[in-house]
Amino acid sequence: MRSRILSLSLQIPRSSLPLTQTHTFSLSIPKTKTLPSLISFRHPFSHSTSASKTTNPSSYSSPLSQNDTALFIPPGIEPSDVTDSAILPCSNIVVGPYAGDAKVKEVEFIKSSARARDCPVDDRPEFAILGRSNVGKSSLINSLVRRKEIALTSKKPGKTQLINHFLVNKSWYLVDLPGYGFAKAPEAAKMDWSSFTKGYFLNRSTLVGVLLLIDASVPPQKIDLDCANWLGRNKIPITFVFTKCDKMKVTKGKRPDENIRDFQEFIRENYKQHPAWIMTSSVSGVGRDELLLHMSQLRNYWDQ
Numbered sequence: 164m165r166s167r168i169l170s171l172s173l174q175i176p177r178s179s180l181p182l183t184q185t186h187t188f189s190l191s192i193p194k195t196k197t198l199p200s201l202i203s204f205r206h207p208f209s210h211s212t213s214a215s216k217t218t219n220p221s222s223y224s225s226p227l228s229q230n231d232t233a234l235f236i237p238p239g240i241e242p243s244d245v246t247d248s249a250i251l252p253c254s255n256i257v258v259g260p261y262a263g264d265a266k267v268k269e270v271e272f273i274k275s276s277a278r279a280r281d282c283p284v285d286d287r288p289e290f291a292i293l294g295r296s297n298v299g300k301s302s303l304i305n306s307l308v309r310r311k312e313i314a315l316t317s318k319k320p321g322k323t324q325l326i327n328h329f330l331v332n333k334s335w336y337l338v339d340l341p342g343y344g345f346a347k348a349p350e351a352a353k354m355d356w357s358s359f360t361k362g363y364f365l366n367r368s369t370l371v372g373v374l375l376l377i378d379a380s381v382p383p384q385k386i387d388l389d390c391a392n393w394l395g396r397n398k399i400p401i402t403f404v405f406t407k408c409d410k411m412k413v414t415k416g417k418r419p420d421e422n423i424r425d426f427q428e429f430i431r432e433n434y435k436q437h438p439a440w441i442m443t444s445s446v447s448g449v450g451r452d453e454l455l456l457h458m459s460q461l462r463n464y465w466d467q
């Protein structure tokens with residue numbers, strides 16, 4: 164029996180979040196849930212710890228204060244057994260017994276699909292990489308698999324326009340997706356998010372989870388919260404992957420760790436249990452190995 168790790172217990176989203184709103188999120192909410200049946204393990208719980216402070220690399224400060232760090236505790240480990248060393252640096256993720264070999268030995272581009280029904284027919288598990296245009300989805304894939312341009316990147320938003328499947332170690336997929344929220348995209352670069360979500364997220368039975376990328380170099384965006392809430396309502400497991408955490412030199416605005424802390428505040432308002440989150444940079448490689456390890460435990464649990 165394949166099981167997703169559900170890290171969600173969503174409360175009713177607040178209607179008016181005082182967030183930076185740049186675009187209107189256009190995901191439609193389906194009337195019926197077409198997800199395969201899911202087994203929900205005991206939800207991660209809120210657990211106070213100072214671990215994330217002690218394990219963070221010196222260049223970052225913890226995005227959460229000591230008293231409100233909500234850990235993501237995977238199946239197979241009791242909250243009382245969690246030690247500081249089991250928490251991945253720059254994240255709230257506890258490594259449990261399902262974590263396994265996280266090395267990327269080979270990667271192969273399989274195909275680009277314009278529609279969900281054109282995606283590879285396969286029973287191997289996959290992770291979807293989702294986020295606003297230009298947040299760094301394709302760059303993260305290149306960083307995870309240590310290949311410079313297996314996924315094409317660009318300074319201009321709207322580069323990825325198709326669903327791209329990459330097969331890792333012949334055993335699981337990374338799926339690069341077009342970004343949302345790019346209002347100025349040329350017609351050809353815009354995608355129909357409504358049919359996309361129905362077609363892909365709700366029917367892809369091999370989807371282990373979504374890596375929802377959030378740009379840590381800008382303040383929280385309403386469109387990202389809306390997206391997280393939509394996924395939550397549809398019981399699709401999320402890991403928040405904060406990108407561009409190397410951008411520490413800010414002349415105006417806040418630093419990545421401050422933006423992340425602000426984002427967490429909004430998440431806390433909408434979720435009873437905090438989803439998994441991790442800080443990354445495709446430039447410095449921070450968070451790469453840790454994210455791969457986390458994905459290995461989600462995958463192995465799904466595949467048991």
Ligand SMILES: Nc1nc2c(ncn2[C@@H]2O[C@H](COP(=O)(O)OP(=O)(O)OP(=O)(O)O)[C@@H](O)[C@H]2O)c(=O)[nH]1
Binds near residue numbers: 296445
């Ligand atoms: N400093 C920094 N820049 C990054 C990082 N990740 C991506 N970028 C830059 O952000 C820009 C967009 O990166 P992409 O990977 O193409 O973004 P995307 O989310 O795939 O964009 P779309 O395909 O348009 O949706 C590029 O100029 C990257 O070099 C990061 O971790 N740090």
Ligand SMILES: [Mg+2]
Binds near residue numbers: 301
């Ligand atoms: Mg891209």
